[in-house]
Amino acid sequence: MLFENHLEFAKAADAADKLAPMRAQFLFPNHNGKEFIYLCGNSLGLQPKVAREVLQKQLDNWQNHAVEGWFEGETPWMFYHKELKRLMAPIVGASPTEVCPMNTLTVNLHLLLVSFYRPNANRFKIIMEAGAFPSDQYALESQVRFHGFDPKEAIIEVKPREGEFTLHTEDILDVIALHGDQTALVLFGGINYFTGQLFDMAAITKAGQSQGAKVGFDLAHAAGNVPLSLHDWGVDFACWCSYKYQNAGPGGISGIFVHEKHFSDETLPRFAGWWGYKEANRFAMQKGFIPEFGADGWQISCTQVMPMALYHASLTLFEKVGFMPALREKSLKLSAYLRYVIEDVNETLGYKQFQIITPIDDAERGAQISIIAKNDGKKYFDALVANQILGDWREPNVIRLSPVPLYNSYEDVYKTGVVLKNLAQKSHDTL
Numbered sequence: 436m437l438f439e440n441h442l443e444f445a446k447a448a449d450a451a452d453k454l455a456p457m458r459a460q461f462l463f464p465n466h467n468g469k470e471f472i473y474l475c476g477n478s479l480g481l482q483p484k485v486a487r488e489v490l491q492k493q494l495d496n497w498q499n500h501a502v503e504g505w506f507e508g509e510t511p512w513m514f515y516h517k518e519l520k521r522l523m524a525p526i527v528g529a530s531p532t533e534v535c536p537m538n539t540l541t542v543n544l545h546l547l548l549v550s551f552y553r554p555n556a557n558r559f560k561i562i563m564e565a566g567a568f569p570s571d572q573y574a575l576e577s578q579v580r581f582h583g584f585d586p587k588e589a590i591i592e593v594k595p596r597e598g599e600f601t602l603h604t605e606d607i608l609d610v611i612a613l614h615g616d617q618t619a620l621v622l623f624g625g626i627n628y629f630t631g632q633l634f635d636m637a638a639i640t641k642a643g644q645s646q647g648a649k650v651g652f653d654l655a656h657a658a659g660n661v662p663l664s665l666h667d668w669g670v671d672f673a674c675w676c677s678y679k680y681q682n683a684g685p686g687g688i689s690g691i692f693v694h695e696k697h698f699s700d701e702t703l704p705r706f707a708g709w710w711g712y713k714e715a716n717r718f719a720m721q722k723g724f725i726p727e728f729g730a731d732g733w734q735i736s737c738t739q740v741m742p743m744a745l746y747h748a749s750l751t752l753f754e755k756v757g758f759m760p761a762l763r764e765k766s767l768k769l770s771a772y773l774r775y776v777i778e779d780v781n782e783t784l785g786y787k788q789f790q791i792i793t794p795i796d797d798a799e800r801g802a803q804i805s806i807i808a809k810n811d812g813k814k815y816f817d818a819l820v821a822n823q824i825l826g827d828w829r830e831p832n833v834i835r836l837s838p839v840p841l842y843n844s845y846e847d848v849y850k851t852g853v854v855l856k857n858l859a860q861k862s863h864d865t866l
Contacts, residue, residue: 436768438775445849448772454765454840460484460752461682461842466823472847474826476839477628477656477803480682480749489748493740512740516731519743522750525758526681527654527673528664529692532729536677536743538736540655540689541570543674545578546733547691550703551649551672554582554589554619558647561620562611564602565592568628571653575622591618600792601632601799608642615646622650625657625673629829631793631803631837633661637668644669655679658690660766660801662759665692672697680802680839681753683746688739693730708735752841765840766802772845773804773838776852780859788859792833803837805829815858822854 438444449455461481463470473481496504496512505513520531527534537543552561559582561575579589593610595602611621621643626633636652643650651672657663659680665673673692677683697703707724709717711734714727726732756762774791781787790807793800808815816828826836838848 436771438772440776440779440849440852442846442849445845448768448845452765452845454756454761455844457752457756458842458844463842464825469823472824472850474824474836474838474843474847474851476680476682476843477631477660477835477837478827479678479685480659480680480839481842482684483682483748483752485751486684486745486748489744490741493744512738515740515743515747516738519747519750522747522754523690526663526750526753527658527675527690527692528662528668529666530695532698532731533666533695534690534692535730535734536688536690536746537734537739538689539686540653540674540676541574543689543691544571544574544653546706546735547651547672547674547693548574548578548620550693550697550705550733551651552578552582552620553704554579554584558617558619559584559589560591560614560618561589561622562591562593562614562618562643562648563622564607564624564627564634565594566627566629567624568653568655571622571624601627601630601794602634604635604638607634607639611639611642611646611648615648618643618646618648620649620651623652625652625654625663626660626801626803628656629805629833631656631800631805631835633657633794633799633801635798636670637664640668640670644671656803657801659753660803662763666694669696670694677746677749681746682749682841683742686742688742688746691730691733693733695729698729698732705733706735710734710737756841762840766838767797769838769840769843769845769848770800770802770804771797773836773848773851776848777804777806777855780852780856783856784859789855801837802839803835805833805835807832808834815855818858819851819854822858824851824854 460483463473496508500507516536519536520534523534524531576586579586591614593607623634640650649671654673654675658675671694675690678687711726711732713725777789788809793805812832816834826834
């Protein structure tokens with residue numbers, strides 16, 4: 436696609452976009468009577484218009500059926516999660532039995548680490564990317580300490596090369612090989628939250644498992660953003676939140692993936708609860724935990740009906756567009772167009788006011804483009820917000836902008852470029 440940095444091009448691209456009608460399915464925030472250009476789906480997705488209706492149905496079920504809502508009504512709560520499993524599976528490249536909606540992201544990470552981080556005196560290390568989202572860092576530090584190890588020795592971080600922002604796949608694989616016989620777990624984010632780099636999960640999985648380690652991923656920034664093939668890649672486990680690219684609302688329910696190769700492994704420890712007990716015998720109320728088959732056997736507490744309803748509302752929109760292939764095609768074009776207009780601003784200015792740190796390669800990025808302003812980055816971010824453009828700021832110096840294919844347009848991207856150019860042409864004193 437050959438880009439042009441003018442409004443007529445953006446409007447023509449939107450007119451030719453088959454996914455453009457999906458924009459009308461979402462509610463955009465307003466400020467002072469004006470609608471924001473919303474480029475923050477990497478942090479919180481927009482509210483689907485159908486969310487209120489779907490949530491109201493569950494409130495009506497509660498009103499009309501009370502406790503009998505677990506077994507009566509159009510969507511009995513006892514089995515509600517199964518419909519979500521059907522819709523979640525294509526988003527992460529899994530079978531429905533391998534996924535389950537439950538809890539929140541870091542809670543699920545801890546629960547999965549109970550099963551898949553099983554260190555001993557000889558094999559205790561965890562390999563992860565440097566600069567992973569803090570919640571992952573904290574979770575792994577606490578898990579390592581829980582098992583009696585020192586995080587300074589047990590956690591190996593793969594860092595970018597000197598003067599660079601992102602990782603080389605060969606460097607990741609080299610570190611895995613270097614620590615191979617001492618490595619119990621390789622855990623990466625599917626996409627790094629700061630730089631927007633999409634990692635080669637297939638290669639990382641193969642490398643980690645070849646050394647005898649388990650391999651898992653935090654897919655908070657990848658699920659609903661890029662195509663995933665967790666089953667085919669042989670990933671051991673993964674978890675994700677649903678409120679970013681999957682638009683399930685603030686604090687929305689999380690999802691887990693456990694590869695089917697682990698379903699029959701009775702040696703895997705897990706923290707158990709009634710809802711993970713074998714479904715057919717759950718109400719026998721007997722001692723002795725027998726897990727339900729598949730990822731459902733990692734459940735602990737009962738179905739969170741209202742958060743699941745919001746997740747379901749968004750998942751139906753993913754199903755409507757055919758899940759990830761169509762979304763990925765548009766996403767790559769939108770993010771490439773954003774890169775183009777930013778670089779065009781730099782060219783017009785005659786100097787590199789905005790440095791893009793997200794990889795240019797299609798295989799190494801999702802929707803997010805991370806930029807560093809040459810100076811006064813926070814002032815640029817605040818000025819974008821004042822001009823009705825909402826991305827987000829990450830310390831110490833990054834502005835993250837994420838055009839989401841379900842609801843963003845080429846015109847959104849073009850107008851963002853116009854504002855960046857106008858801001859850059861002003862003196863810093865007037866920003």
